[in-house]
Amino acid sequence: xxxxxxxxxxxxxxxxxxxxxxxxxxxxxxxxxxxxxxxxxxxxxxxxxxxxxxxxxxxxxxxxxxxxxxxxxxxxxxxxxxxxxxxxxxxxxxxxxxxxxxxxxxxxxxxxxxxxxxxxxxxxxxxxxxxxxxxxxxxxxxxxxxxxxxxxxxxxxxxxxxxxxxxxxxxxxxxxxxxxxxxxxxxxxxxxxxxxxxxxxxxxxxxxxxxxxxxxxxxxxxxxxxxxxxxxxxxxxxxxxxxxxxxxxxxxxxxxxxxxxxxxxxxxxxxxxxxxxxxxxxxxxxxxxxxxxxxxxxxxxxxxxxxxxxxxxxxxxxxxxxxxxxxxxxxxxxxxxxxxxxxxxxxxxxxxxxxxxxxxxxxxxxxxxxxxxxxxxxxxxxxxxxxxxxxxxxxxxxxxxxxxxxxxxxxxxxxxxxxxxxxxxxxxxxxxxxxxxxxxxxxxxxxxxxxxxxxxxxxxxxxxxxxxxxxxxxxxxxxxxxxxxxxxxxxxxxxxxxxxxxxxxxxxxxxxxxxxxxxxxxxxxxxxxxxxxxxxxxxxxxxxxxxxxxxxxxxxxxxxxxxxxxxxx
Ligand code: ADP
Ligand code: MG
Numbered sequence: 001x002x003x004x005x006x007x008x009x010x011x012x013x014x015x016x017x018x019x020x021x022x023x024x025x026x027x028x029x030x031x032x033x034x035x036x037x038x039x040x041x042x043x044x045x046x047x048x049x050x051x052x053x054x055x056x057x058x059x060x061x062x063x064x065x066x067x068x069x070x071x072x073x074x075x076x077x078x079x080x081x082x083x084x085x086x087x088x089x090x091x092x093x094x095x096x097x098x099x100x101x102x103x104x105x106x107x108x109x110x111x112x113x114x115x116x117x118x119x120x121x122x123x124x125x126x127x128x129x130x131x132x133x134x135x136x137x138x139x140x141x142x143x144x145x146x147x148x149x150x151x152x153x154x155x156x157x158x159x160x161x162x163x164x165x166x167x168x169x170x171x172x173x174x175x176x177x178x179x180x181x182x183x184x185x186x187x188x189x190x191x192x193x194x195x196x197x198x199x200x201x202x203x204x205x206x207x208x209x210x211x212x213x214x215x216x217x218x219x220x221x222x223x224x225x226x227x228x229x230x231x232x233x234x235x236x237x238x239x240x241x242x243x244x245x246x247x248x249x250x251x252x253x254x255x256x257x258x259x260x261x262x263x264x265x266x267x268x269x270x271x272x273x274x275x276x277x278x279x280x281x282x283x284x285x286x287x288x289x290x291x292x293x294x295x296x297x298x299x300x301x302x303x304x305x306x307x308x309x310x311x312x313x314x315x316x317x318x319x320x321x322x323x324x325x326x327x328x329x330x331x332x333x334x335x336x337x338x339x340x341x342x343x344x345x346x347x348x349x350x351x352x353x354x355x356x357x358x359x360x361x362x363x364x365x366x367x368x369x370x371x372x373x374x375x376x377x378x379x380x381x382x383x384x385x386x387x388x389x390x391x392x393x394x395x396x397x398x399x400x401x402x403x404x405x406x407x408x409x410x411x412x413x414x415x416x417x418x419x420x421x422x423x424x425x426x427x428x429x430x431x432x433x434x435x436x437x438x439x440x441x442x443x444x445x446x447x448x449x450x451x452x453x454x455x456x457x458x459x460x461x462x463x464x465x466x467x468x469x470x471x472x473x474x475x476x477x478x479x480x481x482x483x484x485x486x487x488x489x490x491x492x493x494x495x496x497x498x499x500x501x502x503x504x505x506x507x508x509x510x511x512x513x514x515x516x517x518x519x520x521x522x523x524x525x526x527x528x529x530x531x532x533x534x535x536x537x538x539x540x541x542x543x544x545x546x547x548x549x550x551x552x553x554x555x556x557x558x559x560x561x562x563x564x565x566x567x568x569x
Contacts, residue, residue: 009104012074012128013153016101018303022160023050023149024169025304026106029098030144031177034058035258036079036091037142041185041200042177046170048191049163050149057143062114065121065135072108072125074100088294092259095303099144104128105156106149112142127152164449168495171195171442175211176253176260179287182207188441195467196441208238208287213438213467215484216285219244221331223288223323233292233316235323239270240285241331242277247492247512251285256297258289261308266290269317273324288324290316379538384530391521393530400557406525406533408546410518413536415547417477418457418510426458428473435471435483436464443491444469450494453506457513459490481517489516511547 006014020026027044034042037060047053063071070076077096080086086094102108103125113120124132150157160166167190174188178198185200198210209217220238237255252270254261266288274284298309310316382395382402393404418426439447444467447454451461458475471483478486493509519525525533537543537552546552 009128012100012104015074015097016104017156019097019101020105020149021304022169023054023166024173026050026054026102026146026149027056027170028173028304029093029102030054030056030146031174032092033098033144034060034142035177035181035184036093037061039141039184042187044170044174044186044188046167046188046190049160049166050170051157051160051163051166053145053147054149055143055145057141059139059141062117062120062140062142063110063112064114065117065119068110068112068121068123068133069130071110072099072103072123072128072130076100086300089299090257090294092305094300095305097303100128102144102146105153106151107147109145109147110142111136111138113138113140115140164445168442168445171445173260175441176255178207178211179204179253180255180258180260180289190445195445204238210441212285212440215438216240216244216440220285220287221327223327226319226323226326231315231319232296233290233319235288235290235319237286237288239273239288239324239327239331242274242284242328244285245278245282246285247282247489247515248496249283250495251283253287255287255289256308257291257294257299259299259305259308262306263308265313265317266320269320270324273321274328277328284328286324288320290320292316379540379543381538382534384527384534387525387530389521390524393525393534395530395534397555400555400559400561403554403556404534404537405521405546405550405552406523406530407518407521408550408552409533409537409543411514411546411548412540412543412552413533414477414514414517415510416540416542417536418475418514419507421458421475421477422456422506422510425456427476428458428460429476429479430460430473431471431483434462436468437471437484437487438466438468439487439491441467442495443467443488446491446494447487450505454490454509457506457509461487475513478513478517481513486513486516489513514547 019029023046027046027050031042031044034056037058039058039060041059043057045053045055075096077094079091080089080094080096099108104127107124107126109122109124111120111122120136120138122132122134122136123130150160171188174186174196177184178186178196182198182204183200183202184198186196186198187194188196196210198207205217208220211217212220219241221241223235223237223239225234225236249267249271252267254263254266256263270284270286270288278284296311298311299305301307301309380397380399382397385394385396387393387406388403391406393406393409395402395404421427447461447469448463454461458473458477460471460473462470462472464470469487471487474481474483474486489512490509493512494505496505496508496512544552
């Protein structure tokens with residue numbers, strides 16, 4: 001084929017790929033434009049996960065009628081004039097690409113009225129070409145409706161994930177803006193249903209409550225400015241107390257000069273700030289805003305503007321580490337996790353099987369165990385000797401000494417039991433009273449999309465308006481756990497499994513809830529409990545590792561013992 005210059009339409013579609021990856025990127029660009037336009041209120045309407053429609057309306061400054069066509073041209077912006085301006089970007093946009101990119105891969109209707117003009121204007125484009133233009137009446141502000149995203153780019157459309165996944169990405173973005181712009185009234189609806197409503201009263205606490213729900217939102221600690229610091233780097237925001245932690249670093253959100261960014265080093269600074277305060281493998285929840293003079297940071301690194309470069313990255317790292325650490329340390333006593341107990345146990349209600357609800361079955365009730373008469377257990381019969389450090393069971397087998405990690409072992413037992421049970425539908429344990437659990441907007445979307453599949457695992461959940469669920473029953477195996485602790489893990493598992501409730505997602509959910517429900521280190525076990533746990537472990541298909549692949553036990557053979565004592569030879 002001969003070399004030729006691509007047609008403008010094809011060139012635009014290719015370029016659009018960098019900016020518009022999925023519906024959430026459209027939401028991001030449009031909301032950023034609204035914020036740049038000084039909007040106080042932004043309404044985001046989404047239909048069918050954004051495939052059908054994304055509509056963002058604001059009460060910002062509007063676009064003068066004479067400029068609406070230019071706004072849709074590539075590299076046209078009102079936010080930047082010369083190259084020098086790049087060093088002092090104070091707006092979220094500056095590349096002048098978003099509207100052009102979005103318009104080239106969808107059908108866009110813009111209505112806008114500049115505050116200085118009498119009437120508004122409507123402009124409709126299909127595949128980047130203007131098809132309609134006329135005057136309309138409307139209050140000052142701008143509304144952009146994006147319909148049939150990727151209708152003319154079948155390859156892209158094929159890559160769109162399940163509706164629930166695209167919705168989740170959108171929720172994640174809108175959530176970030178709600179946190180970074182507490183003075184912005186943000187309302188997000190999916191197919192007419194309101195999923196997030198940030199009041200925009202300027203109170204970050206209210207935004208946190210809207211995003212994280214009552215329990216978590218209220219527990220977050222505010223980062224206070226460093227007293228007497230002359231540094232131009234200002235760190236603010238909210239971080240969780242050490243008693244609040246998550247299984248991945250996805251709950252660490254960073255903003256630099258009001259822009260959400262991904263930055264592994266700063267994420268690491270936050271994690272470091274909790275060093276030794278959190279159980280291993282757990283991550284803090286944090287919303288950290290870094291503000292510094294615009295010339296100290298290069299925002300023009302990435303087409304989606306999701307990464308930045310700092311002039312003095314070390315100084316920013318140290319500032320984040322220092323302020324977050326200070327906040328967590330001042331934030332009250334260390335959680336009991338450090339002393340061994342579960343960090344999140346409500347007062348007077350230790351998790352694990354310390355104080356099981358009256359009718360809950362014993363965690364290791366033999367009746368619940370999968371029957372595997374035919375299979376030969378890969379573990380020998382073990383005799384309990386005792387417990388060390390309230391974390392390890394010491395046992396004797398025919399071939400030496402076994403040290404069993406009680407938490408990892410219990411995780412393995414629960415995991416295999418739930419996996420086996422889910423075939424016929426896992427037995428449910430009805431709660432004495434239904435319990436209300438409020439989730440984050442993201443988590444709620446995930447859970448709601450999978451209510452049926454969760455029922456097979458023994459969860460009986462009912463949407464209760466907003467992001468709240470009524471928990472009526474839990475899997476019998478988890479009857480000892482608090483719904484408010486299990487449900488977020490369920491959502492995290494679904495998130496891990498990504499798309500639909502397939503085999504993999506289901507396993508991820510089971511792994512999570514089992515980890516949550518398993519007895520923790522620090523819990524003193526009775527001899528009978530230890531015997532039951534080992535008996536259950538003996539029946540497992542893979543008793544030697546926990547569902548996450550860590551060992552459940554250490555074996556010291558008689559030979560090894562002899563060698564250690566110099567009895568050999
Ligand atoms: P950028 O935001 O990088 O400037 P965009 O393509 O997103 O580029 O937008 C182009 C221009 O259109 C903006 O510079 C701005 O002048 C105008 N514009 C876009 N959206 C809005 C809005 N919601 N309100 C007011 N002006 C807007
Ligand atoms: Mg923009």
